Amino acid sequence: MKIKEMIVVEGRDDTIAIQRAVNADTIETNGSAVNEETLKRIALAQQRRGVIILTDPDYPGERIRRIVSERVPGCKHAFLPKKAALSKNGDDLGVENAAPEAIRHALEKVHEAMEDPLEVISRQDLFDAGLMAGADAKKRREQLGILLGIGYANGKTLYKRLKAFQITKREFAEAIAQIVEEGRD
Template sequence: MKIKEVIVVEGRDDTTAIQRAVDADTIETNGSAIGESVLARIALAKQRRGIIILTDPDYPGERIRRVVSQHVPGCKHAFLPKHAAISKKGDDLGVENASPEAIRLALSSVQEEAVEAPAQILWEDLHAAGLVAGEHAKRRREQLGEKLSIGYANGKQLLKRLHIFQIQPEEFREALILVLKEEQQHD
């Protein structure tokens, strides 16, 4: 099952559980102390693809859901019942403990049908643009991330974010041209 929207989860283990169940991209809040940069990425993903919030069925999970919803109105909500999110030992409650079937069931009521994938930027495009190797690569990635509102990332994460936020090749080229022009002006 391919999910069009980006799924907001609490952490890396949740992402792993989601990816065992469905083909989807996630944004991790890294717990309940959600930073402004994470909220900005969620807002951009909402604008471009839509957001589904799937957090743990406990107080911290509900708090994260509330914070994200307040900062990014219009998100969809998927819920796991507590009995589906409890660990085998019964000592932990979370998305990471849910079976793939339980996750698919929680998501099935809120997700839209996936549309045909748009044209994507390739690793070779990043390399050709000097974004993954060379003396200016880091600075170019920083500036490109700022221009596209996706934040700074290393090469691998940049490619992932370009895909998550469905940055089109034309948008990428336009932002890259601005970055290169600014670089020439400073040299």
């Protein structure tokens, strides 16, 4: 699988994992201290080839994603579920731990953030689906993030991502139906 866009990752080990999975070039942020020089390279890559952000599914990874997205508009986003990014002994979470198939799957479900969504999923829709409150809300948000390919998020961030990635009400309803069905097992 050849990827045209440059993939933004956190470090060298992530680059190695990406190259095991696909034929792609990467830009490494060298952790959460994203400097001006790196942001300029990412902006140039966005102009020339496009950019996909694939960071660790943890707080520092989300921080990097947010910084890059704010400074370089139009980036695409790929998300790994936490389960796919967990090391074998369970003590490390990162892209470098993901199997090549998991990375390919994340890159097949790339999303582009949009300024003005066509449809709006309301906060009430999130409450009604059991995503904002209740004992299973966190688990449901995690499942929804996997099904829609938008990664895990807390309620507020989930609401923003659904709008930014223009998830339709139909896609949302189908994913919620699948979550409910799987919960009946």
